Amino acid sequence: MLVRSLFRCSLAVTRSFIRMSSEDQDGKFQEVVKYNIAEADSEIPTQPAVLDIKLQMTNSSTENKLDPDSIKSDVTSLDKLNQLETRLFKCAAAGNVEEVTSILKIKGANKSVNWKNDRGWTALMLAARNNHVAVVKMLLAEGTDVNIMNSSGQTALDVATFWNNQEIVDLLTGKSRLEERQQFYNFFSQNPLYRASEKRNDKAWLQNVLKLSTTNFVIFSELNAFVTPVKNAGSEKKRSGFNLGLFQYKHLAEILAKKPLVVFLGLETWDPKSVAWFAVDVTGEEENLFKNVHEDGQFIEGFPLALQMMKTDAGIYAEARSILAWHDRYQFCPTCGSSTVVAEAGYKRECENKDCRSRKGIHNTNHPRVDPSMIMLVVSPEGKRCLLGRKKSFPPKMYSCLAGYMEPGESIEAACQREVEEESGIKVGHIEYHSSQPWPFPAVIMLGCIAHAKTDNIKIDPDELEDVRWFTKQDVQSMANRTHPLEFFFPPAQAIAHQLIKTWINPTSNL
Ligand SMILES: [Zn+2]
Numbered sequence: 001m002l003v004r005s006l007f008r009c010s011l012a013v014t015r016s017f018i019r020m021s022s023e024d025q026d027g028k029f030q031e032v033v034k035y036n037i038a039e040a041d042s043e044i045p046t047q048p049a050v051l052d053i054k055l056q057m058t059n060s061s062t063e064n065k066l067d068p069d070s071i072k073s074d075v076t077s078l079d080k081l082n083q084l085e086t087r088l089f090k091c092a093a094a095g096n097v098e099e100v101t102s103i104l105k106i107k108g109a110n111k112s113v114n115w116k117n118d119r120g121w122t123a124l125m126l127a128a129r130n131n132h133v134a135v136v137k138m139l140l141a142e143g144t145d146v147n148i149m150n151s152s153g154q155t156a157l158d159v160a161t162f163w164n165n166q167e168i169v170d171l172l173t174g175k176s177r178l179e180e181r182q183q184f185y186n187f188f189s190q191n192p193l194y195r196a197s198e199k200r201n202d203k204a205w206l207q208n209v210l211k212l213s214t215t216n217f218v219i220f221s222e223l224n225a226f227v228t229p230v231k232n233a234g235s236e237k238k239r240s241g242f243n244l245g246l247f248q249y250k251h252l253a254e255i256l257a258k259k260p261l262v263v264f265l266g267l268e269t270w271d272p273k274s275v276a277w278f279a280v281d282v283t284g285e286e287e288n289l290f291k292n293v294h295e296d297g298q299f300i301e302g303f304p305l306a307l308q309m310m311k312t313d314a315g316i317y318a319e320a321r322s323i324l325a326w327h328d329r330y331q332f333c334p335t336c337g338s339s340t341v342v343a344e345a346g347y348k349r350e351c352e353n354k355d356c357r358s359r360k361g362i363h364n365t366n367h368p369r370v371d372p373s374m375i376m377l378v379v380s381p382e383g384k385r386c387l388l389g390r391k392k393s394f395p396p397k398m399y400s401c402l403a404g405y406m407e408p409g410e411s412i413e414a415a416c417q418r419e420v421e422e423e424s425g426i427k428v429g430h431i432e433y434h435s436s437q438p439w440p441f442p443a444v445i446m447l448g449c450i451a452h453a454k455t456d457n458i459k460i461d462p463d464e465l466e467d468v469r470w471f472t473k474q475d476v477q478s479m480a481n482r483t484h485p486l487e488f489f490f491p492p493a494q495a496i497a498h499q500l501i502k503t504w505i506n507p508t509s510n511l
Helices: 068-074 078-094 097-104 123-129 133-141 156-162 166-173 203-210 249-257 287-291 311-329 412-424 473-480 496-505
Strands: 018-023 029-036 050-056 216-221 224-230 241-244 262-267 276-281 298-300 340-343 348-351 371-379 385-390 402-405 428-439 444-453 467-472
Touching (some): 097 133, 123 166, 241 311, 287 298, 385 473
Parallel strands (some): 371 444
Antiparallel strands (some): 262 276, 340 348, 371 402
């Protein structure tokens, strides 16, 4: 069938695709197709809208008809190529498999399957946008490039995902629905070491591996890690981040002889003969001692510079810094006030008062603490907006997820519901756990959730937040692209807030 003319356009606010057909008195076929105005020239409209298009099938003599056969011999004509492109995009957007197929078969229309319109949209994106599964299947069979991005940086998969066209998402990802949900690994959570807790009480083994030439030491001064720059080959940037500066026993022998705080971090594998890692507190030592080993190294303050670490080193850093910070704060026994000493290779502190209650049984004061906090992306009752707020301390124009500490005796759900209501006045019901992020300043575990709102009216607590607003997916997408009209943006990819927001706007995004 050939789609021919466009009679009427009107706007409406529905995303549904309605297709009706009837036969007129002349035997000509008429179709009324409603589809989104974004069909051919807009990525994510600020206001979803619908174009009503009345399409009429006529015989081949009609003046506007584009007959592929008639241009086969002269497809190099620019006008005809332009007509062909326009026709391809309209048919892909309208779901006309037959005509898309016929256009792709025209000789001379080289690589037409990957043609782009003036906003970088391909036929695949337009079909994905409008949920035309058959067209997508056909284009995939014709070898269309699924990795092409439009001028907004979106692939066809991004487009299909954004508009919840699930069957097309499945086609483009090649995954079954069961496989869709990926495990998220947030920054600071990718520690590759096996912690080997069974070795923490094996003093002979620890003393031996400490002196092995293969053993790695990372060092901290006043909780600042010594790092080395990662030179980014092929880039104009001088560095692309930091690695932990690694030392061997021979570099630190004199310092280790002074019995500084040493923490056994773990092994590189489950094999006890694999490379062991330790963290050493070198506070008070001259930085030059370490620059003699790594001349381009330096101690860096934790936040925000630590966010520039390579991801696996950031995981090791999180373990080391959180434990060293705990030692720094637990010099004295919380139970009786006596001084404490290090035990279990840095994973315990024991009270020196032999009569102290903390020496009888297991007490949490003897072990490194972790403080749970909640961070949640609140989704509006109808699911089309999310709630973001900003504290006065945030960088100007940055909005993020609401967050707060969990209180004693509170469940994740209750903490989430309480924090959201306190900060925004919004009541939330169902809570979905998403992922977590260790935050080693000093030892927080951030529990990331998606919270589903039951109410809509915002009432800000000015003591907690400067502003709280609902944002549409379009708003959030523009914040991600740094094209928001008010220049709003959200935190960088190293923050779990970023991953929660990205999950909401694009549930299959590869983080
Ligand atoms: Zn004590």
